[in-house]
């Protein structure tokens with residue numbers, strides 16, 4: 232076996248680059264495991280589920296990978312922004328309410344202080360909690376690499392970024408630099424809901440985000456996304472179509488529930504059976520829609 | 527055969543230089559390399575909070591943190607809170623309320639409660655419960671712990687103890 236193919240239970244060497252350029256250059260040389268908050272990487276490597284590449288590259292010292300700011304109608308969330316920083320951001324709370332709510336339901340204080348949004352996206356879990364609201368908010372990812380001595384940026388919509396549990400379109404030579412969220416229309420509001428046995432710390436059995444602009448008893452610009460009901464987090468296009476512009480009476484709500492059940496592809500695992508997940512999705516959607524009507 | 531990495535950081539107010547392997551956790555560094563055994567190994571996977579430490583002003587699970595990431599940072603462990611007035615008050619309140627049984631969870635809970643009081647100086651019961659969500663206690667049933675933390679944060683207690 233050549234050195235190129237080896238993986239390790241402990242990395243051979245360590246680097247903590249300070250600039251994006253340096254980080255991208257190291258990454259383009261290959262054989263690198265990226266470290267951000269470590270809250271996924273540590274348990275995954277300790278359990279042997281993931282093996283280290285020879286070089287462990289800590290990106291936490293890279294300048295310009297943090298921060299949350301708005302410019303030209305887009306909110307840019309740096310990959311290193313922690314869940315706690317998202318919760319402390321007025322911009323996120325006021326304009327990206329469903330993302331803020333997902334952060335509120337995320338793990339424990341200690342984990343929120345370490346976990347980054349970039350790590351949550353790159354880990355690509357079907358149950359990743361920020362992924363569901365980010366999908367509903369039409370987020371994009373900004374990926375950076377340095378293939379031929381110059382920095383190259385690539386922007387991809389989050390919808391389509393995830394390909395399988397733990398797998399995304401992120402190339403081994405790419406670093407996630409930021410998540411970009413177009414400002415939702417004024418009046419856009421919604422709810423995030425996650426169901427698990429130990430509220431924060433449990434991996435979600437299912438999660439859902441629903442948002443839209445409310446006018447009397449109708450919703451416009453409806454966005455729906457689901458977590459842990461398919462191999463990746465997904466949007467719910469059928470549910471969205473069933474709700475868009477409809478008066479939210481009992482019949483419309485039942486039509487939306489039927490559409491949601493057609494959008495999802497749940498499996499049975501240790502956390503829940505597929506039957507239970509369907510029940511949860513139906514009941515939660517009913518509950519969220521009646522909340523929306525009552526507001 | 528990983529090469530050791532030299533890191534420099536502040537530990538409980540004192541500058542330290544140590545050599546660690548890249549895959550080592552901060553918890554292993556503290557307990558096995560530096561012999562600071564107040565920080566406990568409970569689950570090793572972020573579920574129990576027994577390993578809670580403070581890094582640059584916020585609490586984290588040291589079992590999930592890579593030791594190399596301590597480089598350049600300010601780390602405080604339960605040993606470092608020994609002479610901190612508020613932590614002493616917390617300790618006193620834990621004793622008064624009977625919030626300690628086997629004591630295994632206590633260092634982590636005091637670290638986390640101390641951080642909670644930084645953010646919410648006078649927390650309500652619900653805030654305390656939420657603040658210590660990431661700390662498991664197998665003995666007390668939490669009620670006395672919540673009361674002890676709330677009591678430490680209440681105004682009356684403060685005047686009583688600052689005589």
Ligand SMILES: Cc1cc2nc3c(=O)[nH]c(=O)nc-3n(C[C@H](O)[C@H](O)[C@H](O)COP(=O)(O)OP(=O)(O)OC[C@H]3O[C@@H](n4cnc5c(N)ncnc54)[C@H](O)[C@@H]3O)c2cc1C
Pocket residue numbers: 264265266267268269270271272273274290310336337338339342345346347348349350351352353354358359360361405406407408431432433434571572573590
């Ligand atoms: C007890 C516990 C509870 C948890 N609860 C939740 C929860 O409620 N909801 C939830 O969604 N998750 C939860 N998690 C999972 C985890 O905390 C999150 O996924 C977190 O956001 C990961 O971020 P991190 O910075 O710690 O990532 P790391 O562990 O550092 O990295 C995760 C992965 O992403 C890669 N990576 C990280 N940053 C980048 C980057 N900028 N560019 C390229 N690759 C990168 C790493 O190589 C690694 O493969 C929990 C974990 C634990 C241990």
Ligand code: FES
Pocket residue numbers: 566567568569570571572573574575576577578587588589590
């Ligand atoms: S030992 Fe770190 S959380 Fe349990």
Ligand code: FES
Pocket residue numbers: 625626627628629630631632662663664665666
């Ligand atoms: S006192 Fe025993 S675990 Fe809390």
